[in-house]
Each structure stands twice: as structure tokens, then as C-alpha cells.
Amino acid sequence: MAFTSFSDFIAMGGYSFYVWLAYGVSIVSVIALITHSVLTRKKILKQVEQRLQREKRIKAANNREHSL
Amino acid sequence: MWKWLHPYAKAEHSYALAGKLMPWFLVLTIPSFIIGIVWGLAFAPADYQQGDSFRIIYIHVPAAMMAMAAYSTMAIAAFIGLVWQLRLAEMAVAAAAPVGAIYTFIALFTGAAWGKPMWGAWWVWDARLTSELILLFVYMGIIALYNAFSDKVLAGRAASILTLVGVINLPIIHFSVVWWNTLHQGATITKFEQPSIATEMLIPLLIMIFSFATFLGVMILYRFRSELLQREQHRAWVIKLVQIKGRG
Amino acid sequence: MNPRRKKRLLITCSLIFGLSLAMGLTLFALQQNIDLFYTPNEILEGKNETGVKPEIGQRLRVGGMVLTGSVKRDPDSLKVSFDLVDNKAGQVTVYFDGILPDLFREGQGIVAQGTLKSKNSVDAFEVLAKHDEDYMPPEVADAVKGMSNLKTEQ
Structure with missing residues (x-):
């Protein structure tokens, strides 16, 4: 362990602002990347699903027209 | 080898393979990240x-390092894609x-936050920093170009060409600290010499490099699968997949 | 390989080759401009390859090692002066009025930006510390002191 206490650890030998800024921004960017990737995938799946349902409805409507 | 590789040139098989590989990368990423970051921050x-x-x-x-590794991977993929017209x-x-x-942005930002207290400036227009900034612009150019075309076949080709154009930047970034006088110091870890960092500091660094590499793998596989779904959305296998998901 | 694929391979390869050639030539032509700084020896004797000497009054950066014992601080203000040396014969005095970076110390690599005041002195408005790629714990650094851990920057 390089630090004697937890407050020592937070202080980072006087460089707390720079160290935590660097680590904080990095973590936030990684989380943003993960979120974006997950949302993109969900969006695509939803789009396909909606398209399929639409096609199903159109098909059903056509069938009804023909049966009349 | 071609016989073995051929099925993976099919979208459905690649989708399944990527899905199988992803958890393994993830299993490697999470513990190495935790160990590396705690070791590096508190114990080194x-x-x-x-x-x-x-x-x-x-x-x-x-x-x-991994920003450059990602680019090398992309350049190889772009080359294969252009020559063999492999959409995958x-x-x-x-x-x-x-x-x-994102990796390039992290490298630039953490570099600035490190440069301010140590060098005395957030940013210096030296060859290393400038070429790294150009890498970020090239990455953004590729993303923008790919999204600018609604025809994804054309988009893929344009993005691939831009990727190959930008590959010249890689050796410039790597050798900038050797070729020119820069404020940025030389490489700490090189393949051929003993690293100029004490062992107890080097081990967590190597763990973090490994973690960033495997996370790169996870993200590429995940996004590759999304890309496949998007571009193959009218194919039977995607429809089947969505229907199974919808029922479950 | 079928002919169409061969053609694409040829086009792609020539694209890469042409671009790297163009880039290589550009960088070669720009070589002295991409250097971030002059070394003290280059200020006195001119650049290594081209022999170009900076003129008095020119804005430039000078990079070198702070000569031990040369740091003179003004007790009433932030004014400071120090000599920069390199691994050749060059020695340049830098005058600076401001806060020095944390890494500034004797024997440290420094890059100062300012104007050339006389043949061998620079009026700096910015002083940046350049560190090397060696990282080690303090105990190890003490142990190797006097060995080659303080490399001159070049």
C-alpha cells in the first residue's frame, strides 16, 4: 500500500485534482460508449420488430379485404 | 483454411461466433480492470x-496503445474489405x-491532465500530441463518413478508403518522439529493450493494457453484431432472431 | 485470384503506397519545423542538418538540461534565471518571470519558449518541464543516483 490513510489516498500527494479528473473523465467516456452501444442495439431490434408487426397488420388487412 | 473460414463469411455464422466470443473477453476484462486500477492507484x-x-x-x-491497436485492426479489415469485397x-x-x-480521446485528455502539473501546460503543439490529435480527427472522419451515406455498401467502402489513408499517421505517432525534438518523452515500454519502469510499477500497467485490450474486443464484437443486425435486417435469420426474442 | 480482385488489390496497394510517399516527402520537407525546440548548441551553432541559426528577436523554444548551480532567483519577485546545457558544448541563459512547473529542478530537462535576447540568452514567457520515460520509486532512484538516471535530453 502506497498510502497510509484513506484521506492520503484521496489527496494523491497533492495531485488529487489532476489524477481524479483524468480517471473520472475516462470512466465517464467508457460508460458513454457502453450506453451508446447498448442503446443502438436495442433501437435496431425494436425497429425490426415494429417493421414485422406492421407487415403482419398489412397482411391481415389484405386478407380481410379478400375475404369480403 | 478457406474451407474452414468460408462459413464465417456468412453473416449469420459471424453473428453467432461473435456472440460466443464476447463473454470470454468480458470475463477477462472485468477482473483485470479491477485488479489493475486498484493496484495502480493504491499499491504501486x-x-x-x-x-x-x-x-x-x-x-x-x-x-x-489500444487506440493505435484498434486502428491497425481497422486498417487490416479495411484492406481485406476493399480487395475481397467482404462486407463483414x-x-x-x-x-x-x-x-x-473514445480511446484516443481518453489518451489525449489524460495526457492533458498529466501535462498540466508536470510539464506546466495542458497542451503543447509538439509532434506526438499533434499526431495523436490527428488520429482523433481521422477516427471522427471515418465515423462521420460511414454515417453520411444511407447506402451502407457505399458507406462501408468510403470509410474503408479513409481508414487506409489515415494509416500513415500510425508510424508518425509511434516514431514522432524519436524523429523530432518533442516535449513528450520517449516510449517507456518497447518490444526490444528492457522497459524503463520499475517492475512493481510495470505489472499493474501491463494488467491495465491487457484490460483495455480485452475491453476493446468486447466492444468491437458487440458493435459488430449490431452492425450485422442493422445491415441484414431484411434477411430471414434476423427476422427469425427478432421473432424468437419477441416471444421469449 | 481472379483478375477483378487482382485489380482491386493493385489499386488499393498503389493508393497506400502513393499516400505514404506523399506524406513521407512532406514530413521530410517540414523536418526542421516539426522539431519543438532548439537545443542550446543549435542556437549557437545552427541546426544539425541545415545549419540554420535563429536570429536575435526571433520567437523560439529552447530545450536542454538545467545546469546545476546556475539557478538564480530574485528574492523579491518571481524572476528567475538559469543556464541550459546539452550534451554538446552549448550553453544558453534563460530569463523567466513566473511560476515554474513542479518538475523544475537542477539537472531537469526544460523547454522554454520566448524570444532570443542575445546570441546566448532567451527571454522566456513559458517554461515547461520535460521528463524522461523512466519511472521508479524514490528508494530505487536514491540507489541509482550518480548512475545514469539523469540523462541529457537529446
């Missing part, structure tokens, strides 16, 4: 000159670009 000794500010190295160096390779280019861009 402080540097004799830079004190605790040197701990920024544990994200700066892995991010910079072009999708891999599109999948990797945002991950590489």
Missing part, C-alpha cells in the same frame, strides 16, 4: 520525480471506429 509506489501524478499512466498508456470486414471497420475514437 509513487514516482521519484512525479510523485502520485504519475498514476495517470495507468489509463493514459493503455488507452493510447467493412462492418468490422465501422464497429471499431467509435471504440478507437
